[in-house]
Amino acid sequence: MKFTKMHGLGNDYVYVNCFEEKVENPEEVAVKISDRHFGVGADGLILICPSDVADVRMRMFNSDGSEAQMCGNGIRCVAKYTFDHGLARGDSEFSVPGQETFKNSLRVETGRGILKLGLAVGDDGKVEKVCVNMGQPILKGEDIPVALNLDEVIEEPIEVEGDVLRMTCVGMGNPHAVFFVDEGVNSIVLPKIGPKVENHDLFPERVNGHWVEVHAPDEFTMVTWERGSGITMACGTGACACGVAGVLTGKTERVTKAHLPGGDLELNWCEEDNCVYMTGPATEVFTGEWPE
Numbered sequence: 343m344k345f346t347k348m349h350g351l352g353n354d355y356v357y358v359n360c361f362e363e364k365v366e367n368p369e370e371v372a373v374k375i376s377d378r379h380f381g382v383g384a385d386g387l388i389l390i391c392p393s394d395v396a397d398v399r400m401r402m403f404n405s406d407g408s409e410a411q412m413c414g415n416g417i418r419c420v421a422k423y424t425f426d427h428g429l430a431r432g433d434s435e436f437s438v439p440g441q442e443t444f445k446n447s448l449r450v451e452t453g454r455g456i457l458k459l460g461l462a463v464g465d466d467g468k469v470e471k472v473c474v475n476m477g478q479p480i481l482k483g484e485d486i487p488v489a490l491n492l493d494e495v496i497e498e499p500i501e502v503e504g505d506v507l508r509m510t511c512v513g514m515g516n517p518h519a520v521f522f523v524d525e526g527v528n529s530i531v532l533p534k535i536g537p538k539v540e541n542h543d544l545f546p547e548r549v550n551g552h553w554v555e556v557h558a559p560d561e562f563t564m565v566t567w568e569r570g571s572g573i574t575m576a577c578g579t580g581a582c583a584c585g586v587a588g589v590l591t592g593k594t595e596r597v598t599k600a601h602l603p604g605g606d607l608e609l610n611w612c613e614e615d616n617c618v619y620m621t622g623p624a625t626e627v628f629t630g631e632w633p634e
């Protein structure tokens with residue numbers, strides 16, 4: 343099975359072009375291929391598949407084999423692969439309301455519907471940066487899902503490891519729990535608190551956890567414990583959830599820069615269409631053959 347290793351800010355996945363390859367049991371392949379000692383090494387597996395309703399379809403599997411509805415860093419790499427490898431032409435325009443316009447765009451079918459994205463193409467004709475319309479944030483507790491009968495989950499108390507933390511929950515197709523910390527994100531012991539949050543009883547489908555330090559109304563730093571993958575260098579859907587949580591809690595504005603361990607993402611929760619726009623890089627590292 344041919345694969346391409348790509349990453350978005352160090353959130354790295356093994357990508358398989360399913361226009362050419364067939365992956366029988368992606369859940370099992372994801373676990374084996376993600377192993378950083380006995381496999382290729384990645385945060386998971388992403389399949390780029392034909393679609394009847396968009397240019398391509400993305401299926402995303404965490405390193406524990408669980409399938410997720412969306413992946414922000416992943417969809418930027420799917421767009422880059424699709425354009426660079428000629429799976430689709432991407433020759434229609436894309437614009438962020440009141441902001442920049444991209445002359446190349448693609449539509450990707452995901453677990454949360456069809457998402458549109460703009461491509462910034464370099465002089466070499468390859469995609470360098472992608473602006474994704476990530477859709478509208480999901481705020482109602484039961485839709486995120488989190489077992490709280492609330493229309494919005496903002497700074498709600500949750501007991502973790504004997505401590506009471508204040509949690510803001512946002513869905514981006516997948517579930518996110520956001521914790522604002524005053525003492526700085528370097529104080530967070532992710533291997534200890536991450537799994538407790540991921541598997542907390544309040545989350546029927548588990549959850550991605552993020553700890554956020556706000557520096558200014560337009561800038562924050564975040565660290566992540568991902569559902570199904572643990573600590574990652576970046577989480578695109580998570581960054582969007584943190585950007586939305588910042589507005590809901592009055593801690594940040596709608597346009598923010600997120601600093602993640604692997605680099606920065608530009609976020610804009612657009613008032614005009616209530617959609618979250620995320621802009622960041624996508625990188626192709628190497629290709630290879632997986633023996634099975």
Ligand SMILES: N[C@H](CCC[C@H](N)C(=O)O)C(=O)O
Nearest residue numbers: 410413414415516577578579
């Ligand atoms: N672990 C996530 C999927 C990957 C999300 C992340 N890598 C991103 O860039 O959005 C989940 O199970 O919901």
